[in-house]
Amino acid sequence: MDNQPCVEPANQMESQLQLSQFAMENAFIEIYWLDSHARICYANKQACEITGYSKDEFLHLTLADLDPNFPIDQWESHWASLKLKPTQSFETLHRRKNGELFPVEVVANYVCFEGHEYNVGYAKDISERKLTEERLKISNQRFEALLQAVPDLMFEITKDGYYLNVWGGRNDMLAAPQHQLIGRCVKETLPEAAAQEVMLSLAEADLTGHSSGRQIKLLLPQGECWFELSVAKQSNDNIKDPAFIVLSRDITARKLAEEEIRNLAFYDALTGLPNRRLLMDRLRLALSLSVRNNYYGAVLFLDLDRFKILNDTLGHDYGDLLLLEVAARIQHCVRETDTVARLGGDEFVVLLEEIDEHAEHTSQKVALIAEKIRESLSTPFSLNGNEYQSTPSIGVCLYSGNEVSVDTLLKHADMAMYQVKGSGRNGVRFFDPAMQQIVETRSALEADLRHAVPGGQLHLYYQLQVDENLQALGAEALVRWIHPVKGMISPMQFIPIAEESTLILDIGGWVLDTACAQLALWSANAQTRLLTLAVNVSAQQFKQPGFVEHITDLLLAYHVDPARLKLELTESVVLSDMNDVVAKMHALKILGVSLSMDDFGTGYSSLSYLKKLPLDQIKIDQSFVRDMTIDQNDQVMVQAIIGMTKNFGLNVIAEGVETEAQLNLLKHMGCLVYQGYLFSKPVPVEQFLKLLPHEQFN
Numbered sequence: 252m253d254n255q256p257c258v259e260p261a262n263q264m265e266s267q268l269q270l271s272q273f274a275m276e277n278a279f280i281e282i283y284w285l286d287s288h289a290r291i292c293y294a295n296k297q298a299c300e301i302t303g304y305s306k307d308e309f310l311h312l313t314l315a316d317l318d319p320n321f322p323i324d325q326w327e328s329h330w331a332s333l334k335l336k337p338t339q340s341f342e343t344l345h346r347r348k349n350g351e352l353f354p355v356e357v358v359a360n361y362v363c364f365e366g367h368e369y370n371v372g373y374a375k376d377i378s379e380r381k382l383t384e385e386r387l388k389i390s391n392q393r394f395e396a397l398l399q400a401v402p403d404l405m406f407e408i409t410k411d412g413y414y415l416n417v418w419g420g421r422n423d424m425l426a427a428p429q430h431q432l433i434g435r436c437v438k439e440t441l442p443e444a445a446a447q448e449v450m451l452s453l454a455e456a457d458l459t460g461h462s463s464g465r466q467i468k469l470l471l472p473q474g475e476c477w478f479e480l481s482v483a484k485q486s487n488d489n490i491k492d493p494a495f496i497v498l499s500r501d502i503t504a505r506k507l508a509e510e511e512i513r514n515l516a517f518y519d520a521l522t523g524l525p526n527r528r529l530l531m532d533r534l535r536l537a538l539s540l541s542v543r544n545n546y547y548g549a550v551l552f553l554d555l556d557r558f559k560i561l562n563d564t565l566g567h568d569y570g571d572l573l574l575l576e577v578a579a580r581i582q583h584c585v586r587e588t589d590t591v592a593r594l595g596g597d598e599f600v601v602l603l604e605e606i607d608e609h610a611e612h613t614s615q616k617v618a619l620i621a622e623k624i625r626e627s628l629s630t631p632f633s634l635n636g637n638e639y640q641s642t643p644s645i646g647v648c649l650y651s652g653n654e655v656s657v658d659t660l661l662k663h664a665d666m667a668m669y670q671v672k673g674s675g676r677n678g679v680r681f682f683d684p685a686m687q688q689i690v691e692t693r694s695a696l697e698a699d700l701r702h703a704v705p706g707g708q709l710h711l712y713y714q715l716q717v718d719e720n721l722q723a724l725g726a727e728a729l730v731r732w733i734h735p736v737k738g739m740i741s742p743m744q745f746i747p748i749a750e751e752s753t754l755i756l757d758i759g760g761w762v763l764d765t766a767c768a769q770l771a772l773w774s775a776n777a778q779t780r781l782l783t784l785a786v787n788v789s790a791q792q793f794k795q796p797g798f799v800e801h802i803t804d805l806l807l808a809y810h811v812d813p814a815r816l817k818l819e820l821t822e823s824v825v826l827s828d829m830n831d832v833v834a835k836m837h838a839l840k841i842l843g844v845s846l847s848m849d850d851f852g853t854g855y856s857s858l859s860y861l862k863k864l865p866l867d868q869i870k871i872d873q874s875f876v877r878d879m880t881i882d883q884n885d886q887v888m889v890q891a892i893i894g895m896t897k898n899f900g901l902n903v904i905a906e907g908v909e910t911e912a913q914l915n916l917l918k919h920m921g922c923l924v925y926q927g928y929l930f931s932k933p934v935p936v937e938q939f940l941k942l943l944p945h946e947q948f949n
């Protein structure tokens with residue numbers, strides 16, 4: 252066995268041996284000497300320290316005590332193999348004196364020394380390393396699990412776009428099966444635009460370490476899908492050829508939600524047309540574009556006539572069907588580049604851009620388009636098999652540059668549309684600045700009118716009513732507004748404005764209150780206590796729930812005899828909800844209040860309703876009175892009204908009597924009560940009292 256190490260007996264090298272022994276004894280690894288029977292015949296200091304045995308104790312131990320896992324029954328064959336291969340290394344467990352096991356790495360050497368054979372074992376405690384290895388293993392397992400748990404897809408890709416690895420649970424989202432991807436380039440597997448995004452992400456990550464937020468769109472068998480890429484450069488990679496981790500997250504659902512939100516925000520849900528918000532945006536763009544190219548454009552404001560009736564009678568489903576069809580027809584009449592928007596309800600707006608460089612040509616062209624739309628929408632619709640005839644009112648406003656704001660432009664088109672409505676509907680009208688002036692004055696007046704009642708700017712004037720002997724019967728109370736700047740404003744101007752809002756309720760309330768207060772004053776005086784006071788009541792005011800109760804309260808509060816109060820109603824009061832109106836009128840009659848029908852002959856003048864209404868008086872409108880002496884028709888009309896009132900047992904009064912001729916004719920025809928400038932204009936109460944015969948005040 253010449254290849255076996257054999258230590259020569261030490262005699263001349265005594266000191267060298269001692270040095271070796273010292274080194275062995277103080278080495279930082281455990282050293283054991285076993286004899287051929289596996290008995291421990293030497294253990295160094297480190298071995299004692301680590302295991303807890305003393306040197307003497309070791310001399311009673313065998314390998315089986317130190318390494319409980321060693322198959323001691325195979326010692327012979329181990330010994331033999333060691334002799335053949337004198338240095339062997341392996342890992343095993345050693346046992347401490349307290350029974351605790353710990354991992355060791357052992358290098359076993361066969362040594363023959365002074366005729367004795369030994370197995371010299373060098374053992375290193377590898378607890379630390381084992382622990383690290385275990386941790387690493389767990390960490391790797393975790394990482395592996397993590398990769399598999401990636402909800403979408405994760406790739407390892409080279410800088411040039413070659414797939415190195417693919418992980419993740421969403422194989423259905425891959426452009427090709429996982430195994431087919433590896434080794435291929437994104438440029439081969441993805442559409443050009445998507446591949447380019449990936450390459451850009453990689454380049455960005457190469458520069459800065461990471462990239463995120465880029466999105467790609469892929470058409471997969473299940474439909475269009477969106478992915479968001481997050482890329483990180485692997486830090487431990489070699490600088491020359493770095494690899495990147497690419498996380499591809501499926502954001503299709505988010506994209507769909509975003510689109511849905513955008514649609515909701517900018518498009519009308521029913522027709523899919525742009526809504527007001529988007530329209531305003533496009534209008535702004537159109538105006539600024541027009542500044543640059545000097546072209547004229549136009550805004551068409553379109554409203555369906557009597558749409559509400561269709562909705563109310565046939566239901567909203569029919570209304571929706573009509574709106575859908577209207578949307579389609581309008582779109583059909585304009586270019587694809589034009590915007591057709593729905594503002595809500597039955598209101599549509601068409602924005603026609605870049606029509607012409609000349610205003611006049613633009614007007615002509617726009618008029619043609621508007622007329623085409625009007626005609627198209629006037630053609631009968633078939634809604635669920637039912638034919639329906641509709642018409643639109645279209646207001647048009649041209650624009651050039653951005654002198655007017657988007658809001659003003661729309662408002663002007665809207666005003667023009669209202670003009671169409673006012674003049675019989677189913678037409679097209681261009682915005683005209685004079686009309687705007689009227690509207691602006693009107694809205695300024697409305698704003699001021701809000702201060703009229705609280706500001707004490709209203710006054711009540713009284714106009715005499717007389718009998719055929721020209722004796723005073725009473726007066727009509729007529730409201731006046733003394734505007735702090737504009738002076739006196741006629742009720743013809745402000746009452747219609749007040750009637751468009753609830754302002755008329757405040758004004759009407761004030762008038763009734765003031766009139767009752769006046770009646771209370773008059774009741775205290777013998778000369779005035781028999782005068783009646785006629786008060787105009789607006790339709791809105793009359794229809795207020797609790798109107799009758801309100802009158803009752805007033806009469807009670809002021810201790811006024813109800814017979815002194817006369818309410819003047821107009822035909823507009825009875826136009827709707829006849830039953831409610833009749834019931835209220837009866838209640839007022841029972842109270843003792845009298846009722847007069849004002850402006851008779853100008854409204855519906857339907858005889859059928861006259862029969863049903865418990866009226867006391869009919870007031871012939873001044874327009875008939877004015878012309879009756881010169882216009883035969885008006886005279887016939889006045890005669891007919893007088894005859895009819897007689898038939899119904901009502902009394903009749905003529906208003907607007909200005910001349911003796913009118914007075915005489917009226918008297919001749921049988922009308923015996925009058926009101927008009929011939930007797931007096933409406934005047935403040937002090938002046939009114941002066942009109943009464945003086946003896947009445949004695």
Ligand code: C2E
Binds near residue numbers: 788850873928929
């Ligand atoms: P109305 O109730 O038909 O009042 C008659 C109007 O004719 C009054 O106009 C009166 O000044 C005017 N008038 C009377 N005699 C003559 C005449 O001989 N010739 C001419 N050319 N006109 C005459 P006013 O005071 O401007 O009132 C206009 C309308 O305003 C009233 O018409 C009434 O509808 C409304 N109004 C006035 N005061 C009130 C009110 O307190 N409440 C409500 N709801 N409406 C009122």
Ligand code: MG
Binds near residue numbers: 787819
């Ligand atoms: Mg009146």
Ligand code: MG
Binds near residue numbers: 849850870872873906
């Ligand atoms: Mg009148």
